[in-house]
Amino acid sequence: MAGLYIHIPFCASRCIYCAFYSTTSLKLRDLYVNMLCKEMELRKDEVDTIHTIYLGGGTPSLLSPQNLTQIFKQIDASFNLSKNQEITIECNPDDITPNFVEALGTLPINRISMGVQTFDNNRLRFLHRRHTPQDVYNAVKKLQKANISNISIDLIFGFPGELLSDWEADIDKALSLNIQHISAYSLTYEENTVLNKLKANGSVSEIEEEISIRMFQRLKERLEQADFEHYEISNFAKRTITANGVASSYRSRHNSSYWHAVPYIGIGAAAHSYDGTTRKWNVADLQTYMDSINRAILPYEMESLNTETQYNDCITTTLRTKEGIDLALFKEKFGKHLYQYLLHESEQYLNRGLLVIQNDHLALSQQGIFVCDMIMTDLMYI
Numbered sequence: 001m002a003g004l005y006i007h008i009p010f011c012a013s014r015c016i017y018c019a020f021y022s023t024t025s026l027k028l029r030d031l032y033v034n035m036l037c038k039e040m041e042l043r044k045d046e047v048d049t050i051h052t053i054y055l056g057g058g059t060p061s062l063l064s065p066q067n068l069t070q071i072f073k074q075i076d077a078s079f080n081l082s083k084n085q086e087i088t089i090e091c092n093p094d095d096i097t098p099n100f101v102e103a104l105g106t107l108p109i110n111r112i113s114m115g116v117q118t119f120d121n122n123r124l125r126f127l128h129r130r131h132t133p134q135d136v137y138n139a140v141k142k143l144q145k146a147n148i149s150n151i152s153i154d155l156i157f158g159f160p161g162e163l164l165s166d167w168e169a170d171i172d173k174a175l176s177l178n179i180q181h182i183s184a185y186s187l188t189y190e191e192n193t194v195l196n197k198l199k200a201n202g203s204v205s206e207i208e209e210e211i212s213i214r215m216f217q218r219l220k221e222r223l224e225q226a227d228f229e230h231y232e233i234s235n236f237a238k239r240t241i242t243a244n245g246v247a248s249s250y251r252s253r254h255n256s257s258y259w260h261a262v263p264y265i266g267i268g269a270a271a272h273s274y275d276g277t278t279r280k281w282n283v284a285d286l287q288t289y290m291d292s293i294n295r296a297i298l299p300y301e302m303e304s305l306n307t308e309t310q311y312n313d314c315i316t317t318t319l320r321t322k323e324g325i326d327l328a329l330f331k332e333k334f335g336k337h338l339y340q341y342l343l344h345e346s347e348q349y350l351n352r353g354l355l356v357i358q359n360d361h362l363a364l365s366q367q368g369i370f371v372c373d374m375i376m377t378d379l380m381y382i
C-alpha cells in the first residue's frame, strides 16, 4: 500500500505566514498539469497499490475541471488503485463555486480539506487570506448539499493580541459547520515569510506561550466534548459508527500514513516521496521542474535514510499519534540497541507521567501533549 501526493503550486495571492512553495503565475497551470501527467507515467513502477490520494498545495482548487479530469485519468492509467480509496483535495473557500461543486460530482474526490484559518475578518485580512468568513459558510453548505460528507478545515490560533475568548468563538463557529475533521495549528513564524519580517522589525509580537497552551487546552476540551477524537497532536476527527456497527472516526487516512511510515510518492514541483529507506524531493522551482520533466529527466534529489534517521523520523511522526509507538514492531524494525535507547530516554518522562506505555505502545499522555516538542527533542538519537 502507498499514498499518492500531488503538489499544485499555484496560489492566487501569497499569505504572510506561508513557507510552502507556490507561485502566483496562474497562466502555467495547463502546461504544469501536462508535466504532472508525464511525471506519473515516468514513475508508474515506483509504487505498489495506491490507497490514498491527496491533492495539496498551493491551492489545488485553482485548477479547472478539465485539469482535474486530466489528472485523474492519468492516475488511473499509471497506478494500481485499491478499492475504498480516500481522495482529498485542498480547497480555498472562495473557490467552491457552483461550477466547482458540479465538477467534483464527476470526479472520484471524496474528501475536502479547506483552509479556513479563522472566522474573524480582521485576522483573515492580517494573514492576507482572500476569503471571508461568509465564504466558508457558503462553501460548506454547497459541499454538504452535494453530499460531500467528509470535510476537514484548518484553523490557526495564537494570533498577535488574540484573546482566549476570540479563539473560543472560532472553535464554536467551526463546530457549528457540522464537519467531520479539524486540524488546528498555532501561528508559527517561519523563516523567509512576511510574518517573520514583521516580527523582526517589531510590528507584531508572538503571543505568550502560556496563552497559546491554554488555547490548545480549550480546543482539546471543546472538540472532545463535541465527540471529536484527538488522534494526532494537531488533528481531531469526528467519531462515527460504520455500516457494520464498528466505532470509528473520520481520521485522515492519507496523513495517518505519513505518521506510520507508509510509503508515498509525491508528484510535482517540491513534492516529497518516501519508500521506507529513501526520501526524495523534487526541485522546488516550477520552471526547472517543467523543463526537466519535459526532457523525461526526474528532477529530484535523494537521501538514503540510515537506521538512526529512521528512528528520529519515528519519534517525530509516530509519537505524535494517539496510539503512539508499537514497541514490539519498533524492536523488530530498529533492533535491541535503539529499543533500549528509546526506553532509557523515555524513563524520566514515564516517571513524570508525560509518557505512558499502554498495550505495549509508548505514547504521549494527556499532559505530555502540551510539552511534546521538548519530549521529542530529548528522545532523538544524536
Ligand code: SF4
Pocket (backbone or CB within 6 Å): 010, 011, 013, 014, 015, 018, 019, 020, 022, 057, 058, 059, 115
Ligand atoms: S497558505 Fe495556502 S493559499 Fe496561502 S500562500 Fe500558502 S499555500 Fe497559498
